[in-house]
Amino acid sequence: MVGIKTIKIDGEGIHVFKSAIYIFESSSRFTLELDIIVSEVTVKKYRKIENLIMEIELEDGRNINSIMHVKILSGGLPQLNLFCELNDIQEYEDFDRVNENDSWFPNIEEGITIEEIRKVEMPIEEVSLKLKLPIDQVEWLKIQKKATLNEMFQEFIYDIWKKQNS
Structure with a gap:
């Protein structure tokens, strides 16, 4: 071969x-x-x-x-x-x-x-979420930068994922 x-x-x-x-x-x-x-x-x-x-x-x-x-x-x-x-x-x-x-x-x-x-090489996909949140959380989310939110959600999801798969 x-x-x-x-x-x-x-x-x-x-x-x-x-x-x-x-x-x-x-x-x-x-x-x-x-x-x-x-x-x-x-x-x-x-x-x-x-x-x-x-x-x-x-x-x-x-x-x-x-x-x-x-x-x-x-x-x-x-x-x-x-x-x-x-x-x-x-x-x-x-x-x-x-x-x-x-x-x-x-x-x-x-x-x-x-x-x-x-x-x-991990593929990165864009995802949209529709959530119902209290107005103070919505206001806080709106003033955050997209990059900060992306990083925050990645860490949050990985933490939960690791706990569920342990």
């Missing part, structure tokens, strides 16, 4: 938790496939983009530079499937091959959890 050392998307290095690169063989063509587990933030960033400029450095020193199509794989861990057609597969002879009739595909999710991924 060919190992990947680094991956850049559109010139920007990304953190890859696990990966597999292989040749997919169908009756009509060969494609170079790259499956990567990345953070939820990375998936969100590239979700609506159809083609990416990929720079893949392999562990043996070879480099693959290609425009690849993107598929977001749903369910399970956050991952991208990137692929491009190959005309000449001779330089990829040592890559694993998957045939369209095979039931085997590389399982890159094994041995990693969403919690491990979020330790590296």
Whole structure:
């Protein structure tokens, strides 16, 4: 199996938790496939983009530079499937091959959890709350800065969450 050392998307290095690169063989063509587990933030960033400029450095020193199509794989861990057609597969002879009739595909999710991924890059989501509070608390909330409230609520929620999960 060919190992990947680094991956850049559109010139920007990304953190890859696990990966597999292989040749997919169908009756009509060969494609170079790259499956990567990345953070939820990375998936969100590239979700609506159809083609990416990929720079893949392999562990043996070879480099693959290609425009690849993107598929977001749903369910399970956050991952991208990137692929491009190959005309000449001779330089990829040592890559694993998957045939369209095979039931085997590389399982890159094994041995990693969403919690491990979020330790590296935690997604931040905006949330709106509707609360009924006494007027003095409402007045106090209105004079607070957004950053202060964000920090305060994060600490408050983590404290309660830790107590409930202990």
